[in-house]
Amino acid sequence: MKLTKIVSFRLPLIVCLLTCGLLYCFSYFIERWFEKLSVHQNVSELTSVISSIERELTYYSQDDNRDEFFQSLLLILTGHHRLFVYIVDDSGKILYRTRGPNLSIALKSADFEEIITKHTTTVSNVNQSSYRIAASRVITDQNKQYTTIVAVGRDLQIEFIRRLRKGLKILIGISCILALIGSFISIYLTQKPINRLIKKIERINLKNLNHRISTSSVPVKYVSLVRAFNKMLNRMEDVFQRQRNFTADIAHEMRTPITNLTTQTQIVLSNARTTEEYREILYSNLEEYERMSQMISDMLFLAQADNRQLVPNLVDINLHNMMVMICDYFEPLADEKAIKFELEGECCHILGDRMMLARAISNILSNAIRYTPENGIIKITLAQVSENRVKAVISNPGKKIDSRHLPHLFDRFYRVDESRHRNGNNTSGTGIGLAIVKSIIDTHKGNITVESDEQSTRFIINLPTAIQPLFNIKVTD
Template identity: 40%
Template sequence: MNSRYSLTTRLTAFFTLASAFVLVGLGSLVAISIDRHFVELDRDALRDKIHLTREVMGKATSPQDLKTRLDDVLHSHEGLFVNVLRGQESLYSTPDFQFPGNMVELTLRARLGVASWQTQKHAYRGMAQSVSMPDASEMPLQIWVALDIAHHKHFMYSLIQALVAYVALATLVAGALGWWAAKNGLAPLRTMRTRAMAITAQRLDERIPSHAFPIEMADLATTLNEMLRRLKEEFDRLSEFSSDLAHELRTPINNLMTQTQVTLSQARTTAEYQDILASNAEEYQRLARMVADMLFLAKADHGLILPSTERIAVHDEASALFEFYEALAEEKQVHLRLSGEGDVCGDRLMLRRALSNLLSNAIRYTPPGEQIAVEIQGDVHGTTVNVINQGPSIDAQLLPRLFDRFFRADKSRKQLDSDGAGLGLSITQAIVHAHRGRISVSSISGTTCFSMYFPSTKIVGKLPTTDA
């Protein structure tokens, strides 16, 4: 059915068609049963007439006497026709009546042994029966009898007309009742539609009261409410993200504008211009990194980040990063420790970036003289990488938001020597999710632990590959 039709129209049409089908089937069953009953009545009547004819034949003393007796019988039995044959010779035949030439074959093939035929004006049912003579030397007789069934046909015609009219009227009534039932049954859906239309971007906290609807629609209302809850959360995150993004971009842009305006306010030496351009280049690099990170996260949100697949020894990657951060760790007076073995099937550069983000974050917030530990635990189910550092504990209420974009647990902890924009943990989470893993964080008694879990490819299946 065309999808442009309303649900009420569809239900009405389906209900009407189903009702018509049932009514037509019931009417046909009634008509067939009555017609079969008439055939059975006619069969019994024909047998009685054959029996009566045989009795008359048994009393007749001559062919002329037989004719006289049968004429008297037929005179008192209106609508009865008889034909008595010996071979091809007709011993008696009802005047002005013609039996079919293949009467015997018709009887043998007919339903219930009753042959039916029709002329231009009348309809008949008949039966043929062979009668053996007492004298075996004589040829058996054939008795053909027929009844005029015009009254049966007239009754069936009137019955079929009545049934057709009733089926048509009943179908119309059923269609009207179906429309009424569908319209009233779908009234809660229209109410739900009205409530849903009242929900806007400024009113995402509105909910559809599921208890006010039938059970079938209550599930739909609950699902819609859950969808609205997720939309509101994402909308709030997007609004907060847009605000944070504007704030993060405003600082370097204002720096560039201010520094440029001050520079143009008076003539400068070549060395001064070079220093200013070098300072501007740093701000441009910061903006470029921020834009690149945002592009990466946008691709991750849309499933466009597909890691290539290769077997990676996490211990080797961590060792390489330790060499890279060794100078910074010595400057911060922080000790790095690596332990454990494990393999991950995924993208080497992405895995190194995730681990690098956690290490740089740990170095930034670990007090001097403390230690940062990277513990690797691998088994048949997967590999877990823990990055543990000592330092101020993070409020438990803030832990779920650590992976939000531009979020910092303590705004005052943004250091002047840091060029981070609050995207490192978000990128790390996106990388772990791209590898079908999970990441979590805990902070208890001055110990903060970031844990990345990468499942075995035997459990999650082979990751999609990319040439990027």
């Protein structure tokens, strides 16, 4: 059986069992409450009657007030239905007895004396009817002893409780069936829009990834779910699109140098050349080979980052010193455009991979040099923003990057200049540099953002001072 079917059966059953259990407890308490109430009613009726009889008996005299006594007795018993009295003197002579069950058998019961002394009641069956019995013994002013037995019939109450029990059982049964049907219907009604939604989702595949589920076709409670799902589709579509572009870009990036190399080789082979000419062409080819090799190693680096195979070799790094070192390295290149570096800020220490971070900063600086106009100044600002975070801002003057490009700048092969052709002076790269920067910063559990306006373009890096040392740490100066 399918899991959904088991679940859709299980829930109504649970609801049914819970209703059943609750109603059973409820009916049990009602029954007990009625039983207690009827006992209480009987006991108070018996007590009041017996104490009235006791009072009358105390002054009873066979010669003086016999008629008066019987009249009082009748008055006491008026209004008490199914109440029976039996009064007997110490010689066993019956003084008074109502029509009905023979209560004298109570005299022979074992607990009779206890009922009298402790003023309790007992339940007894006489002629297949149940009675609650109370008794008392009175010594009159003339020193005569009378025993009074009073009984009240319980049959009506027993019958009432029996019917109540039966009624409650029927009520429990009906309620359970209704609860079962009700929960089946409510599950069906709740499940129906979900099933429709599932069918729509199942229809979405790679070919129609641009399809979105309309929020107007689903109940209000599922609107946020559908919105979240549509957002997820947006992200997936974006990833798939980038994946497709990525493959196309790789093919393109590889094809261009290979075509160049093939054409060049064909031209060279078409005629005899001098050694000098061969050497020149081979140098030119070498440049393309190096470029391709660099691109392949960049791709491998990114693939490793994607597969979380980049293992940072954590060491203590003085970020200020590292910046000075990289600026020194780029100085000859910057000098060509009379670009200056300005380094501000404190000496920040972080735990990181020296090679990786140097590569990331070099990529940003090489871009900065490429896009800074002549005589420009590239500013590097370092700051300890909190106890465990440092911030590095690398800003360069130059043309503003349009805001629509900013969110994609760290994507692979993304270049602001959409033309793929490199111009003669080779200012444009492959568009991998910033993707590598981002994966390095991510590996260090930091984050990088970019801002650009008419004055400058700024890359803002936030790094934790210490990331979890999962791997071996070498602490150096």
